[in-house]
Amino acid sequence: MSDTETVSATEIAADQLISFLERIEKLEEEKRNISEDIKEVYAEAKGNGFDPKIIRQVVRIRQMDRAERQETEAILDLYLEAIGLS
Amino acid sequence: MSDTETVSATEIAADQLISFLERIEKLEEEKRNISEDIKEVYAEAKGNGFDPKIIRQVVRIRQMDRAERQETEAILDLYLEAIGLS
Amino acid sequence: MSDTETVSATEIAADQLISFLERIEKLEEEKRNISEDIKEVYAEAKGNGFDPKIIRQVVRIRQMDRAERQETEAILDLYLEAIGLS
């Protein structure tokens, strides 16, 4: 398909594709590892007498709290901007 | 509830719970970040003319390859075990 | 609630609901029966000296083969579509 001198567009595209695939797969493995870590924390918490279901609920509520706080700040920014104080 | 000398079991439990929550939340944030990174790679690939849908499919197939290889090894172990060679 | 002439919308809805329920329940029973049949085949295989665990693994690997083949065909379709040949 090619000698040492010429590299076809197809080959370049293939290399690019492989590069993208490897980056994605590496990231997905990291993601899986973190998911494993999370599971382990839940297991450890359970071993200490905490019900995973309840912990999940608490995590969810705290996330909502954070989201709400961010929304509140965003609104404040809008106000400040609107009255020319930003 | 307590002075400087005594720490109730409830307080200890609360501290433990908070510790677990923080560990989980930190890991979940890492996970979210990685998901973001993955999205960005897909976007970059798309910008280079690769259809994200196709890339996803390729990733899936490669994962299936890996999974099948692992299953095949697992079954070999089962066989060896079954005939008393493990 | 109704005489021979009028049938309320509620009654029609109720009839429909019962019809759906019966169809679902019939199908679920068939499904249960098939699950039973599968168990029996495993039992029979075990009676002939085949380790059910290994058979399950083989079944799984063959399913993965089939799935991968289908995925591969699907990606070919995607390619053809992507380059305007479908």
Place this chain on the structure above:
Amino acid sequence: MSDTETVSATEIAADQLISFLERIEKLEEEKRNISEDIKEVYAEAKGNGFDPKIIRQVVRIRQMDRAERQETEAILDLYLEAIGLS
């Protein structure tokens, strides 16, 4: 491994195994098809304004009813047997 005259035990075992595999796979496909059918009924019900979640609940309750009835009959049988009337 064998000529037209002799068939090794290994070959017989292999044939048996394949036979079991095919029976299992056929049954599993039927099971999958039925699962599909069930999904379709739920979809159809949803299209007629019935909430699938609620239908699931009703199905579950009716199953429990049936199970309960069977239990009740079983207990009755035990009673009848105990007092020599079966």
Place this chain on the structure above:
DNA sequence: GATGCGCTTTAAATGC
């Protein structure tokens, strides 16, 4: 008591 399996629920991805 541990492992696998099916169901449910939640998150992501595609199409409109």
Place this chain on the structure above:
DNA sequence: GCATTTAAAGCGCATC
């Protein structure tokens, strides 16, 4: 951007 449809995670059960 939303809403539908599809994939993933978690949960409970049943089995060994």
